[in-house]
Amino acid sequence: MRYGAVATNPPEWFALQMGMVPLPILDTLLGPIQGRALIAAERLGLFEALSAGPATAEALAKTRGLDRECTTLVLRLIRAMGYVDLADGRFALSKLGEAHFGRAARESYRAFVEYGLPQWEMVSRIEEVVKTGAGIDFHEHHDAGEWDAYQRAMVENARGFGWFVAKHMPVPAGATSCIDIAGAHGLIGAMLCRKHPGLRSTVLDRAEALPRARQIAESLGHADVVTFREGDLRRDELGSGLDVALLCNILHHFTPAENVEILRRTKKALKPGGSVGIFDIETPADDAAPDAAGDAFALYFRITSTSSCFRGDDYVGWLREAGFSQTRVVRSVKMPSRMLVIGTT
Ligand SMILES: C[S@@+](CC[C@H](N)C(=O)[O-])C[C@H]1O[C@@H](n2cnc3c(N)ncnc32)[C@H](O)[C@@H]1O
Known part of the structure; x- marks a missing residue:
């Protein structure tokens, strides 16, 4: 299995084929920020709130006591990862999001994602371990x-x-x-x-x-x-x-x-x-x-x-x-x- 940049439209595909995508930048920042946004969405209660039904970023931020702009940024990124959809200005759990983060999730990973934070802290010590x-x-x-x-x-x-x-x-x-x-x-x-x-x-x-x-x-x-x-x-x-x-x-x-x-x-x-x-x-x-x-x-x-x-x-x-x-x-x-x-x- 590989995990990495996936083109979602022809220009991106072309750029990837031509070696014009700065993959080291993506690999250094994009993967980690995705993982971290997912963990944050769980820890800040966004998945919990979305399991109750679709909501605007503003409403979610208000009910969870969060900053509206930053909440929107997190929601947009987890939408790019496929866990939420956006329709009529309201975010909702996607099918994938329902499966793993919904109240009746058939395969819940909420606790696993929450445990992501200690896991991140351990992984950040990689150089020490390799030395x-x-x-x-x-x-x-x-x-x-x-x-x-x-x-x-x-x-x-x-x-x-x-x-x-x-x-x-x-x-x-x-x-x-x-x-x-x-x-x-x-x-x-x-x-x-x-x-x-x-x-x-x-x-x-x-x-x-x-x-x-x-x-x-x-x-x-x-x-x-x-x-x-x-x-x-x-x-x-x-x-x-x-x-x-x-x-x-x-x-x-x-x-x-x-x-x-x-x-x-x-x-x-x-x-x-x-x-x-x-x-x-x-x-x-x-x-x-x-x-x-x-x-x-x-x-x-x-x-x-x-x-x-x-x-x-x-x-x-x-x-x-x-x-x-x-x-x-x-x-x-x-x-x-x-x-x-x-x-x-
Ligand atoms: C990764 S979990 C696996 C749990 C379960 N076997 C599974 O596959 O889902 C590892 C478990 O091993 C336990 N464990 C670690 N070191 C142990 C030890 N020396 N003696 C007994 N249990 C230990 C941990 O407390 C933890 O519950």
Whole structure:
């Protein structure tokens, strides 16, 4: 996938073809200001206000206590991004805006966008990380408000891929117990439980995550199948005699040696015939075609964690080292740049 300047009319197309568009200026300013305007629109309540119906910039500015001119500028930019339309002088959520920011959004990303601000702050430290190689390890530094925003953002992200894990994860017949390691909101384990009646999931996560994670589970109505336990997956007991273990979007925080150790301990917690599933972003191979999404996420996680994204083959190797068999990587065109790596005890 690429992300960049897209011509919207023939003169622009011509200028792009002729190399007459100053792409470095656009890349330095246009992408970032778009992202930042989107975050601001959410944080300043413009999406919330627009979910109630179309409104002029003036009315929106007045109800939200904002400057009219600057509000108009933000609205115009998010209109250029496709999230709002303008008709008869009134802004309204577009179809795309409704889908992601409306009151009945089918795929809400409001919390994820709100969490964009801490993410921006971390990314702005890129030079420091590239010079030292020492990632930020944000789990050690977030304040209470950031933990809250992080957990709310993660559940929105999980809604987009949970079905994939639930569909492809092998679950032994008659399975009753799943550990959702670093499972946060618990949605992935819950989706697996719904598919396999009789299965119950326990989230193991850091203390800072749990207050909001529990609330999310309640609000999503899966508190009947998910329980929560505080713990550090690097050192605390994972359990014993379990049927299934999930490790979704977590192992990119740890080094290869730490991951082998985590997987060894995961294997010990599972009963014979139990299964493990690792869902994560797959970093592109060194010689792969340029992939702005895969490469950007790889860099993002290298900055924000202490490790990086890996390849399916890396995980397969570590699973085997930890004693798992029947290992395989599931990829799908519906899940670009991501994968589920499976193993059996
Ligand atoms: C990116 S979220 C992933 C949440 C969920 N598995 C998902 O895929 O949506 C990472 C989670 O790992 C938790 N976490 C990070 N380090 C941990 C550790 N050492 N032990 C337990 N949980 C940890 C965080 O608190 C957070 O809830």
